[in-house]
Amino acid sequence: MSATKTETILRQRDGSMIGGGKRTHRSWTDVALNVWGVLVLLFLFAPIIVIVIYSFNTGRLLVSFDGFGLDAFRTILDKPAVQNAVRVSIITALISAVIATTLGTLAGIAMARHPGRWVWWFLGLLLLVSVTPEIVDAVALLPWFVTLGQDWGMPIFNDGIVRLSIGSSLFATAVVSYLVRARLVGQEANLEEASSDLYAVPFTTFRRVTLALAMPAVLAGFLLAFTLSLDNTIVAAFVQVSGTTPWPVYVLSAVRSGLRPEVAAVSTIMLLLTLIALAVVAVVLRRAGDSATDIARTMGGA
């Protein structure tokens, strides 16, 4: 009782100290922290700013800046290989986001609403999926797809799009499961009980109550899964089939053969797409009543 009171008073005092604007003195540690914080943010943005600037490089090679112009963006239009790579990336990212969102949402709901010992086993599996280095996933999936497709006669696993979509759906499924579970665990099942007391059949309750409650996490999960899959490089580099090279793998092979400015140009466009997706996630979560900290948790994978 008294603890909460003290806390409130302290919060208020703290708030007035920060928000009041009358700062009489600032200790050297505060100044140092401010400087450090700004410096680290600059560090975090340095290579991104460089890439955006270099996407206007008119030179032949990315690394040596020649002049300022839109040439790189124009070359994208004459390069079917680049366009194809971006298209493959977007298609596979969409498919794997749909897979991950469907599986993850169902699993997340099951974990939150039907707990039991199995949940610990399942969480253990998800943890294993999230901590396994990507390179291990990559080298594991390659022989597996070969085994399934060639030795066991399932030609669907020889298809590039199928392989890429599966490869990037694994980690994303774990992410969506965590998100949906976290959102539903925080809310009690009262509404579901009320719904079935009012004679709603289980499916209606599921669709109109449980799914509706989980919706912000489902949407955020979908967009995060999409972004994750769009970036998937390592697994994609191993499981890809020639003809369906996704964009990051195209860039990775360009690293070896010489980077051109159009790589930066496409990256700048992709960066804009990512920013839009992130902004949508943030707005969805804000609308659902999340604080800045909750959003950091959701999107930082913590």
Add this chain to the structure above:
Amino acid sequence: MRKRSLGGLLAVPAWVWLLVFFVAPVGLVIWFSFGYKPGIFGTHANDILSLDRYVEALSPTFFATFVNTLWVGVLGTALCFLIGAPVAYWMAFKVRPERRGILIALVLIPFWTNFLIRTIGWQVILAPEGWASQALQSLGLLDGPLDLLYTRTAVLIGVVYNYLPLMILPLFVAFDRVGPAVREASKDLGAGKAGTFLRVTLPLSRPGVVAGVLLVFIPLMGDYITATVLGGAKGNMVGQLVASQFQTAQNWALGSAMAVVLMLVIALTIGAAALVLWLVALPFRTRNRLVLGEEATA
């Protein structure tokens, strides 16, 4: 009751999916690691099982790369903590609450930008003809062009950069949870700034520290892209070693053994670190529990 027991079945599709496309392939890799490469054209054979591939994976040629990877992993994680902790602290306690959303967004944007592209950004910056090189030369700090790209230092810069947001975010969440009340109480009871941080804030945010260290260390150890783009021949890491066994040498048995060793090294390092921390914390535990027990939940 019937409904309740059936509800768990909703997770079945995810179970199946992960068993077929995660557990089975990783199991296959473990199986391959006990086999051998049958000839020039074969990639793997398992009719004779042995541990020879593990001996080969740890032979002097490859052992140096494992040591190098562990060095980059430990040092990189430590640097991420030293650089990231003050930033997380700053965001949680020193910034006006209404500005926090913007700062979180600023940390998240690099995190969600394509990993490979960010790393290429560093290749451009660190190149001998790049900005950093020119700036340092014009300031007179450097005589010739910057000779950093394709070295172990470049890889270290790259990994610290790439995994830093994964340290800052969980630390921020943990610091934020501590809240101002306990810290104020500590100060009112006469503790100085350093004392409050070391004896109240840091112990209470231990879950965040653990999460941050694991989130950085594990993917860093398996990193493939940073070392490929920035490391060249000098900054080799195990990820590249594994990849080359599968892609160029076509020796799946040896590559599999290397992948398994990599996972074991990661697990053993984490286990060793946990043990050391536990032993170090042992003398303090009894003393601090009295002070923090009830307050932590308030």
